[in-house]
Amino acid sequence: QNIPIRTELGREIRRAFVAEPGHLLISADYSQIELRVLAHLAGDETLTRAFQNGEDIHDRTALKVFGPASGLDPHELRRRAKIINYALLYGKTAFTLAKDIGVTPQAAQAFIDAYFDGFPKVRSFIDRTIEEARGSGVVRTMFGRRRLVPELTSRNGQIRSAAERVAVNLPIQGTAADILKRAMIDVHGSLGAVPGARMILTVHDELLFEVPGDQAEKAAALVRGKMESAVQLNVPLTVDIGIGPNWKEAKA
Structure with a gap:
C-alpha cells in the first residue's frame, strides 16, 4: 500500500506485478466508499x-x-472539491485546507461554511458524534467495532482536537474497512465457482x-456482485473493475 498512485512513476511500478502465465489480474475497487458511508450515517438527503x-x-x-459561475477550470474545480470532501471527512481545519488547495484561511473557511450549508446533516452528524463520544468515551463502527477515545476530555486543546478527529473518522473509515472485510468473506466463499481463481491482495478499498x-x-x-451487495446502505455501493495482465493495466 506504500506504492504511490498519484504519479506516473508510481503507477508504472505496478506494471511489475504480473499474473502467472495463462492468467489475468482483476482489480476491484470500491468507488468513494467512505463518502457513501458518510451519506448513510449522516442521513443527509x-x-x-x-x-x-x-x-x-x-x-x-x-x-x-463554488457555485455555477466560479470561473475556475473544470479540472481544478473538481480537484478542489475532492480535497474539500475528504478534508472535512478527516476533520481538517480551515488552515490546513487552505494549504492543500492554495487559498487563504479565510477563503478556506468560507468553503467549509458553504459545504455545511449545502449538506447540513453532515455538520449535525459530526457534532452529534463528538458529543456522544465525549459522554461515553467510545466510538463505534456501524457493525459495533469499538475504539476508546478518553482524550476527548483532555485539558490539552491539541490532544482534544485530535481525539475529535478520531471520533468522527472512525465510524466512517472503520465502517468502510468493515464492509471491505465482509466483501472479502463473501467473495472468498464464492470463488469456488471459478476454478483457479484466488484473492491475492487488498490495498485500502481495493481487492486484487x-x-x-x-x-x-x-x-x-x-x-x-458480491462486493456491491456486501451490505445494504441508503446509497448504492459501486465497484470499479479492471482486468489486465499486470496490476497497472488491471487498475480501473
Missing part, C-alpha cells in the same frame, strides 16, 4: 440523493461550494485477484 442518482459527488460538492484468462469476465462479474 442531498448527499444521499446524489449517490442514488449516480451523480459525481465531487462535481456536486463543487456546485454547492488472479484468475485463469478464460474465466476473467465470469470472475469479475462474481466479484462485483
Whole structure:
C-alpha cells in the first residue's frame, strides 16, 4: 500500500506485478466508499440523493461550494472539491485546507461554511458524534467495532482536537474497512465457482485477484456482485473493475 498512485512513476511500478502465465489480474475497487458511508450515517438527503442518482459527488460538492459561475477550470474545480470532501471527512481545519488547495484561511473557511450549508446533516452528524463520544468515551463502527477515545476530555486543546478527529473518522473509515472485510468473506466463499481463481491482495478499498484468462469476465462479474451487495446502505455501493495482465493495466 506504500506504492504511490498519484504519479506516473508510481503507477508504472505496478506494471511489475504480473499474473502467472495463462492468467489475468482483476482489480476491484470500491468507488468513494467512505463518502457513501458518510451519506448513510449522516442521513443527509442531498448527499444521499446524489449517490442514488449516480451523480459525481465531487462535481456536486463543487456546485454547492463554488457555485455555477466560479470561473475556475473544470479540472481544478473538481480537484478542489475532492480535497474539500475528504478534508472535512478527516476533520481538517480551515488552515490546513487552505494549504492543500492554495487559498487563504479565510477563503478556506468560507468553503467549509458553504459545504455545511449545502449538506447540513453532515455538520449535525459530526457534532452529534463528538458529543456522544465525549459522554461515553467510545466510538463505534456501524457493525459495533469499538475504539476508546478518553482524550476527548483532555485539558490539552491539541490532544482534544485530535481525539475529535478520531471520533468522527472512525465510524466512517472503520465502517468502510468493515464492509471491505465482509466483501472479502463473501467473495472468498464464492470463488469456488471459478476454478483457479484466488484473492491475492487488498490495498485500502481495493481487492486484487488472479484468475485463469478464460474465466476473467465470469470472475469479475462474481466479484462485483458480491462486493456491491456486501451490505445494504441508503446509497448504492459501486465497484470499479479492471482486468489486465499486470496490476497497472488491471487498475480501473
